[in-house]
Amino acid sequence: MSPLRPAELIERKRNGERLADEEIAGLILGYARGEIPDYQLAAFCMAVYFRGLDAGETFALTDAMIRSGTTLRLGEALGRRVVDKHSTGGVGDKTSIAVGPIVAACGVPVGKMSGRGLGHTGGTLDKLEAIPGFDVSLSTDAFVAQIREVGLAIVGQTEDLVPADKQLYGLRDVTATVDIVPLIASSIMSKKIAGGADAIVLDVKVGDGAFMKTLEDARILAEAMLELGRRAGKEVVCLLTDMDQPLGGAVGNALEIAEARDTVRGEGPPDFTELVLDACARMLALSDLGVDLEEGRRRAEAAVADGSALDVYERWIRAQGGDPDPAALPAAPVVLDVRAPRAGTVTRLGAIRIGLAALHLGAGRRAKGDEIDHAVGVVCRAKRGAAVAEGDVLAEVHARTDAAAGEAAAEVLAAFELGDAAPREHPILLDVVA
């Protein structure tokens, strides 16, 4: 084989040419081995930004990313069909923390590898670390053993699972090349496939607080991920869900854990509960239980109603060293109500503004390695469509100091638009692509 010349491949992609599978693999694996420098991969990503990758190239990229590290054979280890879920992320997204116990209570094992977040609030791992004692770094053997015993484990992604994605994501983050459909699709799907999933429920967020601002763009990303699943022999269902307003009420790590637990026991906010139950039903329908969507939904609802989901939640948190009692969660010293300045209907509740208020309170990271304050955040008490009287509580700000609370309260208030007419009906589940 002729030696790989990265500059030529970059030039050809820049000129809109298609690259062969082995050329893409050479670039990615060479980069992962440290043989190709950051600046060449950055230029390649920018060429992809303008010229795109076709479905075959995107699959070659995904496959190379998977081959950059080890893969987990979770299905073989458990002797079960493995169903995973993934969300593209948004403000107040604690879905996995509620879905995991419900699905496990229905008899389908769940083993998830999750990430940390840069941005408004932490990722799933950061949220879980708000629970005193919770350990996200289990060995692979302990991970598998816990899934067998408890039915559920959520851990950090191991260093050797798709290492090329870690490197490439870090590079994309600082070279304005994150929001590119084939790169997002291959990044997400490589991790799900390498993690051993046989079937995957994807939740692509749409709106102000998401990567994908429009339903059309979200559909394009969903189709790209579905195609990667097809080529890899995985069953994939993609939900397109609303991220124009925060998901549920809580935004902030400990606050979101409390809300996820409330949802597992049937006391969650309506939009979040609906999304959780729908995702559970779809996971059950893709599992080896042999049930359809309707029966999956019925079983998920039953697991919430009879307390078995809460029981799994508590056993799971204890198994990973945490205290499942909500009273053990860290609480912010200052809680300030944000009140409606006039009567009206909430016509808009900007997700990004609420997310930024939580970030400024300390709930998220501005830069890699920043410390997170698990206790702080925002709880939205009124959501889009709610009718409020003057002085009603729109939201609570949970802060470290009075000054921080005052600043965040102004930001939170600016996220609410009050009007006189009810807004257009806008369900949480916007579409399903399968």
Ligand code: URA
């Ligand atoms: N999430 C990922 O895991 N990768 C991306 O590229 C974007 C979102």
